Amino acid sequence: MGVSLSLPIPVIQALQVITVAGAAPGVSGVIAKVEARLQGRRGPRVLQPYYDLAKLLRKESLAPEGASWVFLAAPLAAFACYLTVPLLIPVLTSYPLPLGYMGDILGGGFILALASFLVATAAAETGSPYAQLGASRAKTFGAITEPVVLFVVFTVALLTGTDLPYALAATVRSSAAQIIRPAHLLAAAALLMVILSETARIPVETHTGTNEFGMIEEARPFEHSGPYYALLKWGSAAKQLILYTIFVNVFAAPWGLAASQQVGAVLLAIVALVGKAAALGLIIAVIDNSFAKLRLFKITEYASAAFLLAVLGVFTLYLGGG
Amino acid sequence: MSPVLVNPVLVSPVLVSPVLVNPVEAPSVYTGGANVIAVLILLAEFGMLRQALIRDQVRLYAVQSGLISVLAVIVGAVRDLPELYLLAALSAALKVVVIPLVLRRLLRGSHPGERGADPGDIAGSGGLGLATTVLVAIAVAAFGFFAAGRLPVAGGGAPATALSVSVSVAGVAFVLMIHRRDVISQAIGLFSLENGISLAALVVAASLPLILEVALLFDLLVAVIVFGLLIRIHRGRAESLSTTELTSLRG
Numbered sequence A: 001m002g003v004s005l006s007l008p009i010p011v012i013q014a015l016q017v018i019t020v021a022g023a024a025p026g027v028s029g030v031i032a033k034v035e036a037r038l039q040g041r042r043g044p045r046v047l048q049p050y051y052d053l054a055k056l057l058r059k060e061s062l063a064p065e066g067a068s069w070v071f072l073a074a075p076l077a078a079f080a081c082y083l084t085v086p087l088l089i090p091v092l093t094s095y096p097l098p099l100g101y102m103g104d105i106l107g108g109g110f111i112l113a114l115a116s117f118l119v120a121t122a123a124a125e126t127g128s129p130y131a132q133l134g135a136s137r138a139k140t141f142g143a144i145t146e147p148v149v150l151f152v153v154f155t156v157a158l159l160t161g162t163d164l165p166y167a168l169a170a171t172v173r174s175s176a177a178q179i180i181r182p183a184h185l186l187a188a189a190a191l192l193m194v195i196l197s198e199t200a201r202i203p204v205e206t207h208t209g210t211n212e213f214g215m216i217e218e219a220r221p222f223e224h225s226g227p228y229y230a231l232l233k234w235g236s237a238a239k240q241l242i243l244y245t246i247f248v249n250v251f252a253a254p255w256g257l258a259a260s261q262q263v264g265a266v267l268l269a270i271v272a273l274v275g276k277a278a279a280l281g282l283i284i285a286v287i288d289n290s291f292a293k294l295r296l297f298k299i300t301e302y303a304s305a306a307f308l309l310a311v312l313g314v315f316t317l318y319l320g321g322g
Numbered sequence B: 001m002s003p004v005l006v007n008p009v010l011v012s013p014v015l016v017s018p019v020l021v022n023p024v025e026a027p028s029v030y031t032g033g034a035n036v037i038a039v040l041i042l043l044a045e046f047g048m049l050r051q052a053l054i055r056d057q058v059r060l061y062a063v064q065s066g067l068i069s070v071l072a073v074i075v076g077a078v079r080d081l082p083e084l085y086l087l088a089a090l091s092a093a094l095k096v097v098v099i100p101l102v103l104r105r106l107l108r109g110s111h112p113g114e115r116g117a118d119p120g121d122i123a124g125s126g127g128l129g130l131a132t133t134v135l136v137a138i139a140v141a142a143f144g145f146f147a148a149g150r151l152p153v154a155g156g157g158a159p160a161t162a163l164s165v166s167v168s169v170a171g172v173a174f175v176l177m178i179h180r181r182d183v184i185s186q187a188i189g190l191f192s193l194e195n196g197i198s199l200a201a202l203v204v205a206a207s208l209p210l211i212l213e214v215a216l217l218f219d220l221l222v223a224v225i226v227f228g229l230l231i232r233i234h235r236g237r238a239e240s241l242s243t244t245e246l247t248s249l250r251g
Helices: A009-038 A048-058 A069-087 A098-102 A105-126 A129-160 A165-174 A176-180 A182-198 A217-223 A226-252 A263-290 A296-318 B029-050 B054-079 B083-108 B130-149 B161-179 B183-204 B210-238
Strands: none
Touching: A009 A048, A009 A069, A009 A098, A009 A226, A009 A263, A048 A226, A069 A098, A069 A105, A069 A226, A105 A129, A105 A217, A105 A226, A129 A165, A129 A182, A129 A217, A129 A296, A165 A176, A165 A226, A176 A182, A176 B029, A182 A226, A182 A296, A182 B029, A217 A226, A226 A263, A296 B029, A296 B130, B029 B054, B029 B130, B029 B161, B029 B183, B054 B083, B054 B183, B083 B183, B083 B210, B130 B161, B161 B183, B183 B210
16 A cells, blocks of 8 residues: 555545544443543443444333424434534545534534434423423523634634634644644633533533433433434534544644545544544543533533623633734 | 635545645734733632632632743743742732732631521622623723723733733722622732732833732731731621621721
């Protein structure tokens, strides 16, 4: 190999989706493993989420009485949403792929929000109090974190003059001064706080808890079973990896991406992405183990801290010194 | 060159061109770094708004003072002002070590038995909910930012953005003093207000005569002692650290 075995653009485009969908359960597995080790437990295998998905896909599925077709369609539609987003963000390449122009950061955010809305609708269909409680809470707290995301997008737009994620990644790569500027650091920190809350991690929610009273996102799929439940679990793992990818490949470490269409470069980019996501997962496992879950009514305080970071980012930019 | 991204597929089928962007000009690494430290000082001030324990609040004050010293060292190194090293060392010794020690010593006696509650816990002493306070403080900080941003200041010290940040620090310190009802927070608010002023001094007049700076620090020390006495007397009379009971005037 080595000479010029280059992949056609559509193949790379498809590889983005396949990488995210394929690696997502593995990243969840790594986090679960690290978290268990930090707590002195042996923990599940790293590949356990894959076995779980395989098991669930073989099981029969039941729907509650009175639930309409929305209940069964939502997991499929939500999963489709999660597979669309990787087309819009820099997953493997440092150069924008054609479908990357379909939407900017806001576009990606809308699709993620649509998926979350569909899952919440399905939960509301069931009549189960816990699923409905989860859906209602997820929407409530989602609305509080939304302004943070908006201000992060403003910061990106002010930094680059556009809000395509590829542009910010290129800006960050361009010089050390672009990394150390306060606006960039503040926006990245705010985004990380939002990611913690969106992926159901401490301090907002215990990821693997069985305590229904504290549940937000995790309570929503209570009534789904079999392949539908598998799709929901897979979808939330994929959402987690998508958010990690945005954080790592756009804000924190946009290095190791393929700059050409060479097979070797693209393969290396896949390995780099999984490695970087696992490294971020490691950090998040440490955060998970170092803080206590916030009480439900304290989550607004967490959101206000994230909002503060994002707003200060915009402020410093307006003064020209950010 | 147009600022839009060039689609590599349209440009050439084989070679992929890098993304063309025209990012906003970044400040230099020194300016960016100094601004980051200034913003961290502001974040420490916001952190004080949220702290629920006196111990943590004092610790946060020490961290904030330490950041000021670090910034002074950086400015001194880059702008070639060796007297700033001395100032940084003095201010670190006083504000990172001595004042937190004195405050902790003062508070040591205030432990058990007072109405069952842990007097170290000052979480409920705020006049508003925490999220609301943070939003109010953001508004105050914004005012400070933009008001100072209009000033045509080009000092020889730290970058000008730090001046805006310092005004915000002062504003948020006022919010802290106004909304908390315990004496410790009010004292810490006053001390951290001085930190904001030190930050402003670094921007406007980095080579302020050393004797003046030392006088300011000495002033702070006196304030600490006076506040310490007030805290002691107040606790002795009211058996709590809260100022809510100070409702009547007496000769």
